[in-house]
Amino acid sequence: MPTRHLTADEVRDAERASGHLLTDGTLMRRAAHGVAQVVAGELRSTGGCYGRSVGVVVGAGDNGGDALFAAADLARRGVATHAVLLAPDKAHPAGLSAFRAAGGRVGDQLPDGLDVVIDGVVGIGGRGPLRPAAAEVFDALGPETTIVAVDLPSGVDADTGEVHTPAVRADITVTFGFPRRAHLLAAPVCGRVVVVDIGIGDPAGEFDGSSKTVSPQLFSYSDEDIDWPLPGPGDDKYTQGVVGIIAGSHRYPGAAILATGAAVTATSGMTRYVGSAHAEVVAHFPEVVAAPDLADAGRVQAWVVGPGMGTDDAALTTLRTVLDTDLPVLLDADALTVVAEHPELVARRAAPTLLTPHAGEFARLTGAGVGADRLAAVADLASRWSLTVLLKGRITLIAEPSGRVVGNDAGSSWAATAGAGDVLSGIAGSLLAAGRSPQEAGAAAARVHARAAELASCGAPIGASALLGALRPAIREFTAPRGRTRTGTPRSSR
Numbered sequence: 001m002p003t004r005h006l007t008a009d010e011v012r013d014a015e016r017a018s019g020h021l022l023t024d025g026t027l028m029r030r031a032a033h034g035v036a037q038v039v040a041g042e043l044r045s046t047g048g049c050y051g052r053s054v055g056v057v058v059g060a061g062d063n064g065g066d067a068l069f070a071a072a073d074l075a076r077r078g079v080a081t082h083a084v085l086l087a088p089d090k091a092h093p094a095g096l097s098a099f100r101a102a103g104g105r106v107g108d109q110l111p112d113g114l115d116v117v118i119d120g121v122v123g124i125g126g127r128g129p130l131r132p133a134a135a136e137v138f139d140a141l142g143p144e145t146t147i148v149a150v151d152l153p154s155g156v157d158a159d160t161g162e163v164h165t166p167a168v169r170a171d172i173t174v175t176f177g178f179p180r181r182a183h184l185l186a187a188p189v190c191g192r193v194v195v196v197d198i199g200i201g202d203p204a205g206e207f208d209g210s211s212k213t214v215s216p217q218l219f220s221y222s223d224e225d226i227d228w229p230l231p232g233p234g235d236d237k238y239t240q241g242v243v244g245i246i247a248g249s250h251r252y253p254g255a256a257i258l259a260t261g262a263a264v265t266a267t268s269g270m271t272r273y274v275g276s277a278h279a280e281v282v283a284h285f286p287e288v289v290a291a292p293d294l295a296d297a298g299r300v301q302a303w304v305v306g307p308g309m310g311t312d313d314a315a316l317t318t319l320r321t322v323l324d325t326d327l328p329v330l331l332d333a334d335a336l337t338v339v340a341e342h343p344e345l346v347a348r349r350a351a352p353t354l355l356t357p358h359a360g361e362f363a364r365l366t367g368a369g370v371g372a373d374r375l376a377a378v379a380d381l382a383s384r385w386s387l388t389v390l391l392k393g394r395i396t397l398i399a400e401p402s403g404r405v406v407g408n409d410a411g412s413s414w415a416a417t418a419g420a421g422d423v424l425s426g427i428a429g430s431l432l433a434a435g436r437s438p439q440e441a442g443a444a445a446a447r448v449h450a451r452a453a454e455l456a457s458c459g460a461p462i463g464a465s466a467l468l469g470a471l472r473p474a475i476r477e478f479t480a481p482r483g484r485t486r487t488g489t490p491r492s493s494r
């Protein structure tokens with residue numbers, strides 16, 4: 001099941017709905033216990049709790065309260081605990097009493113060589129960057145100290161995921177009840193995210209796209225949510241969906257090779273190619289059925305148009321022809337540049353349409369940069385243009401017009417290399433041809449693409465050819481025993 005990421009207001013609503021659990025402090029005790037458990041686990045994995053040392057940086061609100069109660073819990077387990085109070089008059093009174101009673105020490109700065117420092121500066125109530133006094137404490141920490149953020153790394157916006165400067169870079173983030181949007185949108189600074197159950201329910205329930213629920217809604221997929229198309233006993237090369245790739249040019253044959261190579265690898269259906277790089281494409285992938293012109297292409301179930309194709313009149317004519325069909329179409333790279341000039345090309349499309357811009361192409365499409373709120377920006381374009389938009393980057397966001405957005409953290413940044421986007425378009429296009437919705441296709445493609453980059457890299461830089469080479473082992477990780485149900489009913493409703 002996809003995981004929904006809540007806004008700060010939704011979290012507050014959920015907490016309020018828990019009634020006396022909030023008012024009598026039960027939620028905070030549970031949250032603090034969760035933080036202490038995670039810190040204790042970290043200490044145990046590196047030698048045990050007794051005699052170890054933990055620091056806590058305490059802000060003015062309840063986030064600091066969580067941190068103080070957690071530190072008190074750790075002090076009772078034999079951990080030496082030290083606190084810096086950033087706003088001594090506002091530090092959570094009950095938390096501070098518990099901390100002192102357990103033997104915790106309060107000072108102006110933290111001692112050197114701490115095993116763990118707990119960031120209790122701000123959580124969902126934070127605004128803007130980490131203030132200088134807090135930044136100074138974190139800047140003084142050595143590399144040996146593990147930073148555990150309570151709820152969110154301070155300095156990160158809970159809803160947009162904007163990482164202000166300065167902000168805490170956490171190794172572990174412990175949150176409560178449900179992941180917040182920032183845990184996905186700012187994943188690289190959250191480290192490992194641990195969600196602790198504190199006994200609160202999801203206020204909005206299932207997303208139905210209605211205006212009553214918050215929009216956009218952000219989801220992340222687990223590996224189990226990826227439903228990769230596999231050939232069955234009754235399948236042949238046509239039944240699994242034929243994808244057509246229109247890409248490349250005499251100047252840029254590489255884009256055609258990478259996109260068709262990805263399509264050939266992604267599913268077992270047929271791959272067709274249209275364009276001037278047909279000889280090069282067939283030389284690399286003899287199984288591709290290639291033609292120089294669209295008129296001779298043959299039938300397909302989805303089109304990928306754009307990588308390296310150019311932006312001239314011929315490109316415009318090709319785009320017009322393809323977009324006039326009722327087939328699913330993925331538009332990337334040069335096709336996006338042409339559509340930015342001619343938005344009427346997609347305005348009346350009813351068939352599935354997926355745009356896959358990087359930040360620069362996104363700016364071309366909208367006339368403005370993506371900005372700090374990537375989620376709002378991509379959801380707005382999808383809604384205004386009534387199509388699906390996949391915004392590329394470390395965190396890829398795939399927005400439907402309904403306001404449902406799926407995000408994928410690549411987990412590493414090895415894919416930030418020329419031609420990697422061509423590979424992504426080939427993968428996603430072949431999933432469209434296999435009948436996946438644009439959002440499902442985009443989300444699954446982004447996930448295997450990121451995994452392929454990690455497999456190819458093993459810690460060293462890669463090019464897009466290496467990424468393409470690792471695509472098959474990456475896909476294998478998502479197909480293993482899950483493709484079948486025991487009754488033969490399709491899993492496609494997911």
Ligand SMILES: NC(=O)C1=CN([C@@H]2O[C@H](COP(=O)(O)OP(=O)(O)OC[C@H]3O[C@@H](n4cnc5c(N)ncnc54)[C@H](OP(=O)(O)O)[C@@H]3O)[C@@H](O)[C@H]2O)[C@@H](O)CC1
Pocket residue numbers: 015022027028029031032059060061062063064066087121122123124125126127128129130131134150151152155176
């Ligand atoms: N409700 C519950 O039951 C539960 C809540 N829980 C916990 O409560 C947290 C929310 O607590 P909250 O609402 O008190 O806000 P919080 O995140 O502590 O920050 C607000 C304070 O910080 C300050 N401040 C703002 N920006 C700042 C900055 N950039 N740099 C420095 N300071 C800054 C601002 O004070 P100011 O100085 O502006 O007057 C304000 O007073 C939540 O994240 C979770 O951890 C859990 O216990 C589970 C149960």
Ligand SMILES: Nc1ncnc2c1ncn2[C@@H]1O[C@H](COP(=O)(O)OP(=O)(O)O)[C@@H](O)[C@H]1O
Pocket residue numbers: 333358391392393394395396410412413414415416417418419420421422423424449
């Ligand atoms: N910092 C990053 N971390 C992880 N993946 C990234 C990062 N930057 C880009 N990517 C991914 O790499 C690909 C790059 O696509 P694109 O910019 O279109 O490249 P090209 O046009 O050269 O093929 C996309 O799949 C994108 O999501």
Ligand SMILES: [K+]
Pocket residue numbers: 063119120121122123149150151152153154
């Ligand atoms: K925090």
